[in-house]
Amino acid sequence: MHAIEKILARNSGRESVRTGEIVTAKVDFAEINDLYLQTVYSFYEMGGEKVWDRERCAFVFDHYAPCPDVKSASNHKEMREFAKKNNLRFHFDTNCGVCHQVMPEAGVIYPGMIVVATDSHTTTHGAFGAMGTGCGATDMATILMTGELWFRVPEIIEVRLEGRAPKGVYPKDVILAVLGKIRADGAVYKAVDFTGSYVESLNVAGRMTICNMAVEMGAKTAYMQPNQDVLDYVSLRSVRPFEVQYTDPGYEYAETHVFDVSVLEPELACPHSVENVYPLHEVISEKEVKLDQGYIGSCTGGREEDIAVAAGILRGKHIAPYTRLIIVPASNEVLEECIKKGYIQDLMKAGATVTAPGCAACLGVHEGILAPGENCITSTNRNFPGRMGSKEASLWLASPATVAASLLNGKITDPRPYL
């Protein structure tokens, strides 16, 4: 069996599971973000009274952090009351950050577990050898009532990433290259296991970036076998003992895709689809792309490592006239570290706007919305029409290094000469 199948089998009380089988599995941690007041409504509509386990579920108020309007503030108020009423052990209010960063930091994510959240990017937690998957509000309400959810045991695709990344090629570039090949629906209903020498030596932040975007191929979940970096991270933080699962030797994947990371270049996902991926040099050799805004943040590209590389490029310099650079640290912990190391000060001096940790403009809610006709380069995960505001705006997805170098020049720029 694959490690993911072992996790599903253990949590559904079985010896083994087969691809295509429907199992009902225990959920080790359930998270509700602040777009999902409907979860509370559905919970009561279905006759829910108390959550199944006050230790194993939490709200994270990240999409509206802090609240931009009366409606979202009212939604928070209702959710906060629900959390209080259920005496939830964990509660992450607007002072924490993006759920997928906040949960691992708080130690509720660890290898071998099942985490379900009302957020598609829950695939992120494959970085820790956990099975993470997203669901809607009412599915979540059923978890809050029962502590379990039904799953179809997925086909598992291997994405083997071999070699060392050249200078200027970051985990974001790697996952964009993978997406360009596998496409936006190449892994629908399936799980993606990232393997290979590149993954084995990748740090926690890089692993999270790659697993995060597995959902952009349609994946139900992502997985990476934990390495020492992951074990060090979770050993310091985990609130529970855990057991790492391993894939049996000789396991046969439904498909295998092999990528040589050593030949990759900085990549871009061009408007308006995550699968519209080209090497950066091809895009800019065809035409100059002038920019109005750059954005570094989100559960994909707002970690300390992301902000550090941007600060390295912009230190002592200034972004181009009439452009904006929005920096949104993924969590308070990230923000604190970046202040300690001076990155935030460097970026502010370079002309950046630093906002409160959270999802901010990644999904077009607040703090960096685009006007019609504007161009933005972003370290986030989606460039759908209207994702960051006007549907007449255009978004290019890139690594934080590419975002920083591009804002320096006010046009999409290869970051390599600036490193």
Next chain:
Amino acid sequence: METKVTGKVIVVGDNIDTDQIYPGCYLALTDPKEIGSHCLEGVSREIAPSFPQGGIVVAGRNFGCGSSREHAPIALLAMGAKAVLADSFARIFFRNAVNLGLLPVICKGISRHVSAGQTVTLDLDKGTVTVAETGEVLSCEQLGEQAMLILEAGGIKPLMRARFGK
């Protein structure tokens, strides 16, 4: 549950993501009627006000990709849609639709065989989609046992209420 649905169609393209189905700027809304009035606004503001009641949305591949927002199927239902026929669906959208009683049915190539305003009949028992105007009959995929169990109960909410004796 109704296993036969007849309605007028609208046709949209590939990779219609949940931001196009329900833009992020409306995510704080909770009233289904209000949510429905913004349905597919990311494709065109004209769709929701003129959508045929009991109608069917026809799409290309990967309908509902992106965010897990349940607002997407809530909006489609509140706008008056009964079913979505597409080449393929994103997983979370599929689950959300089934939970709420919106039929997400895979019918490969459908968007090339119908045009906006035509009437189609989806017959789940026979696994067919018939276009009234042309008489063309296309085959569609079965929904799967678990999805049918939920749909036959009228959605996940009645199913859970029955389970908990509420």
